[in-house]
Amino acid sequence: MAGLNDVLNSARSALIAQQFALATTSNNVANASTPGYSRQRVDFQPAPSTPTNAGLLGTGVVASQIGRVRERFLDQQVWGSSDTSGKASTEQTILSQVEAAVNEPSDAGLSETLNGLFNAFQGLSSQPEEQAARDNVVEQGQLVAQSFRNISANITQLRGDLVNDVQSKISNINELTGEISDLDVQIANASSQGMDPSSLEDRRDSKIDSLASLVKVNVVDNADGSSTVSIGGTIVASKTGAVTLTASATGGQIQVFADHSTQPTSVTSGELGADIECYNTTLPGYLTKLDATANALISRMNALHASGFGIDNPPTTGLAFFTGSSATDIAVNPVLVADSNKVAASADGSTGDNAVALQMANVQNEANMNGGTTTISQYYNTLVSSIGTAINAAQNTSTNQQLVLTQLQNQRTSVSGVSIDEEMTNLIQFQQAYDAASKVVSVVDQLFQSVIQMVQ
Amino acid sequence: MRITQTTIASTFLNNINDTRERINDEQTELASGKRVMKVSDDPVATNTILRLKAFLGNNAQYQKNNAQAQTQAEATESALSSFSDLMVSLKGVLSQATNGANTADYKTYSDQVDELLSQAVELGNTQSNGVYIFGGTNTKQQPFTLAADHSTVTANPNGITGTIQYPVNEGVTQTVNIDGQQAFQGTAIFELMINVKNELEAGQAPTTAESQSVDGFLSSVTAATGKAGAMIQDLDNNDTQLAAQQTQLQQLLSVQQDSDVAETTIKMNQDQLELQAALSSGASVLPKTLLDFLR
Numbered sequence: 001m002a003g004l005n006d007v008l009n010s011a012r013s014a015l016i017a018q019q020f021a022l023a024t025t026s027n028n029v030a031n032a033s034t035p036g037y038s039r040q041r042v043d044f045q046p047a048p049s050t051p052t053n054a055g056l057l058g059t060g061v062v063a064s065q066i067g068r069v070r071e072r073f074l075d076q077q078v079w080g081s082s083d084t085s086g087k088a089s090t091e092q093t094i095l096s097q098v099e100a101a102v103n104e105p106s107d108a109g110l111s112e113t114l115n116g117l118f119n120a121f122q123g124l125s126s127q128p129e130e131q132a133a134r135d136n137v138v139e140q141g142q143l144v145a146q147s148f149r150n151i152s153a154n155i156t157q158l159r160g161d162l163v164n165d166v167q168s169k170i171s172n173i174n175e176l177t178g179e180i181s182d183l184d185v186q187i188a189n190a191s192s193q194g195m196d197p198s199s200l201e202d203r204r205d206s207k208i209d210s211l212a213s214l215v216k217v218n219v220v221d222n223a224d225g226s227s228t229v230s231i232g233g234t235i236v237a238s239k240t241g242a243v244t245l246t247a248s249a250t251g252g253q254i255q256v257f258a259d260h261s262t263q264p265t266s267v268t269s270g271e272l273g274a275d276i277e278c279y280n281t282t283l284p285g286y287l288t289k290l291d292a293t294a295n296a297l298i299s300r301m302n303a304l305h306a307s308g309f310g311i312d313n314p315p316t317t318g319l320a321f322f323t324g325s326s327a328t329d330i331a332v333n334p335v336l337v338a339d340s341n342k343v344a345a346s347a348d349g350s351t352g353d354n355a356v357a358l359q360m361a362n363v364q365n366e367a368n369m370n371g372g373t374t375t376i377s378q379y380y381n382t383l384v385s386s387i388g389t390a391i392n393a394a395q396n397t398s399t400n401q402q403l404v405l406t407q408l409q410n411q412r413t414s415v416s417g418v419s420i421d422e423e424m425t426n427l428i429q430f431q432q433a434y435d436a437a438s439k440v441v442s443v444v445d446q447l448f449q450s451v452i453q454m455v456q
Numbered sequence: 457m458r459i460t461q462t463t464i465a466s467t468f469l470n471n472i473n474d475t476r477e478r479i480n481d482e483q484t485e486l487a488s489g490k491r492v493m494k495v496s497d498d499p500v501a502t503n504t505i506l507r508l509k510a511f512l513g514n515n516a517q518y519q520k521n522n523a524q525a526q527t528q529a530e531a532t533e534s535a536l537s538s539f540s541d542l543m544v545s546l547k548g549v550l551s552q553a554t555n556g557a558n559t560a561d562y563k564t565y566s567d568q569v570d571e572l573l574s575q576a577v578e579l580g581n582t583q584s585n586g587v588y589i590f591g592g593t594n595t596k597q598q599p600f601t602l603a604a605d606h607s608t609v610t611a612n613p614n615g616i617t618g619t620i621q622y623p624v625n626e627g628v629t630q631t632v633n634i635d636g637q638q639a640f641q642g643t644a645i646f647e648l649m650i651n652v653k654n655e656l657e658a659g660q661a662p663t664t665a666e667s668q669s670v671d672g673f674l675s676s677v678t679a680a681t682g683k684a685g686a687m688i689q690d691l692d693n694n695d696t697q698l699a700a701q702q703t704q705l706q707q708l709l710s711v712q713q714d715s716d717v718a719e720t721t722i723k724m725n726q727d728q729l730e731l732q733a734a735l736s737s738g739a740s741v742l743p744k745t746l747l748d749f750l751r
Contacts, residue, residue, distance in 0.1 A: 033461075102495065105713070112513070115509065118514075126520070128595075129595055351597075352594060358621070384495055384499075385495060385503045388494070389499040410467070411457075414460065417461075420745040420746065424746040
């Protein structure tokens with residue numbers, strides 16, 4: 001037998017449930033532009049029915065659960081793509097700095113100064129007696145040496161800066177894993193007490209978002225809503241605590257170690273991976289090639305120069321043109337800088353002979369690198385284009401991965417994002433439901449009055 | 457797909473960003489006039505550009521060398537042609553001395569020959585750009601020294617021979633000197649003149665053999681002059697060739713490096729149009745929500 005009280009009760013449950021829904025809608029609208037926020041939804045359930053003569057009678061509605069709308073699969077995909085995108089864009093930034101150090105094609109690049117040196121020797125061959133031609137050779141030699149040293153110093157400097165960058169990224173990672181681990185503890189606690197951990201989960205997931213672009217992470221979800229995050233096979237954050245990472249640069253290699261482990265953790269991707277790869281492999285590769293270029297130039301020019309004679313009296317012979325052996329220490333022999341008459345152009349000591357100057361000018365066309373297949377200039381030019389190609393590759397990967405990532409993020413917001421239109425539509429629905437429930441209450445009120453008047 | 461305000465906003469921003477980036481690239485290209493500013497703009501073209509620039513640099517140096525060689529060759533030719541004029545005068549004096557029975561004039565002839573000797577040695581010591589052109593490779597040492605009493609002419613003991621070659625084109629070297637040995641057979645011409653002078657002074661008529669020697673020397677100097685002329689001809693041709701090569705190299709470089717202004721301008725106009733369209737559509741779409749229609 002259904003009484004008026006039952007009607008009143010079910011109307012009351014509707015009022016409460018719609019209030020929940022309105023509060024949730026209001027919260028969604030408030031967080032419409034909060035990064036990492038997932039829209040929340042109230043699940044309504046019919047309240048348990050009571051048996052009557054006519055059958056089971058409904059007793060209203062219950063707001064059973066407030067939960068976030070989130071697709072875990074999309075999260076995993078976003079995290080899986082973030083590291084590739086982060087690596088490519090960081091790599092692009094670093095290589096662009098190498099490109100700036102090399103500064104080609106320009107009128108001041110090493111390629112142009114090398115031409116200048118060979119041309120100066122050509123010029124010397126046409127005026128071996130001329131002081132100006134000799135000074136020009138020394139000056140162009142110094143420009144070449146300077147260019148080599150500058151490029152080498154800039155790349156070395158960049159490499160040094162990468163160590164600092166790695167350290168700051170490592171501390172950023174440690175901060176993030178610490179926060180993730182704290183949030184996981186809170187999530188596990190909330191779950192065990194039957195509370196809704198949605199907002200905690202949102203905060204944790206946006207921390208993982210940040211972490212995922214720095215380094216490749218693997219995230220495993222636990223039944224209690226907490227997650228276990230690992231980097232390169234090492235668990236770095238879970239509800240049992242965070243593991244701090246340290247980076248050490250020894251022997252020209254940066255390695256990352258987890259807490260007390262002596263075994264390095266492999267970091268190959270993400271922004272951190274790009275830094276480490278450039279420091280360990282890419283930049284040393286460029287430096288080696290630059291040194292090889294400088295070394296080939298030094299040894300060939302020196303051998304020729306030592307065989308020739310200056311125009312001083314008596315003619316000096318056996319001098320090296322360059323000192324040093326690599327791009328870091330190449331310099332024009334100070335003896336020649338002090339007296340350019342000692343520059344050897346002549347093969348026999350006579351002032352007008354230019355055989356050695358001609359030979360030195362011809363080094364430009366000598367294939368004496370790569371086992372006698374490549375000239376010095378070609379070798380260097382190939383190095384320059386390889387830098388450009390590497391930048392282009394990083395640029396393309398970065399653009400492509402960014403597209404993939406944007407697509408995935410759009411899909412994620414498509415599921416989890418707040419749509420104002422939708423919230424407004426819901427608002428109208430909930431408002432009308434609330435109005436209707438209020439109407440029921442007022443009708444029941446009138447009925448009660450009728451009943452009371454009936455008795456009077 | 458469910459589209460939220462955030463999706464619209466981020467898509468809008470991404471697109472605007474892409475378009476602005478393109479406009480920036482195009483603007484840089486137009487402002488600099490260059491398509492390849494950095495290696496990464498076109499790594500393959502950069503390689504070609506660097507190679508072409510090296511060729512152009514070499515070409516400029518070859519042109520300088522060529523001009524220098526031309527100066528030297530012209531100085532050589534002019535000195536040698538003066539020398540052959542001098543030989544003609546010598547021949548005249550000799551024939552006068554041989555034919556004219558007037559032995560009283562021998563002193564005058566002797567003086568004339570002596571004068572010619574001084575001039576000849578002077579020509580042998582011709583300098584151009586501060587170097588002795590007939591000194592072989594010993595360009596800073598005077599090749600011929602006439603003794604104060606005009607009794608001997610000595611050649612530079614360090615030698616007056618040696619070929620000087622300038623690189624004047626890719627793999628081409630051009631000989632730019634005729635050494636004293638080739639031009640004057642060492643000091644033979646001067647010695648002959650001294651002999652003739654001494655004989656005349658002593659009242660002896662020059663011998664037929666001596667006249668024949670002068671003829672021989674005249675033809676060898678004329679041949680050397682012709683050689684210098686041929687050198688000048690070669691260098692002139694080379695100069696024309698170098699200029700043509702330079703033009704060609706510059707065209708090739710321009711193709712690789714320079715911006716196609718018309719194409720880039722059109723692209724930029726398109727991108728600007730796109731940007732305007734994106735901005736105006738964004739401005740009308742972004743602020744719209746259901747709220748605008750709820751009363």
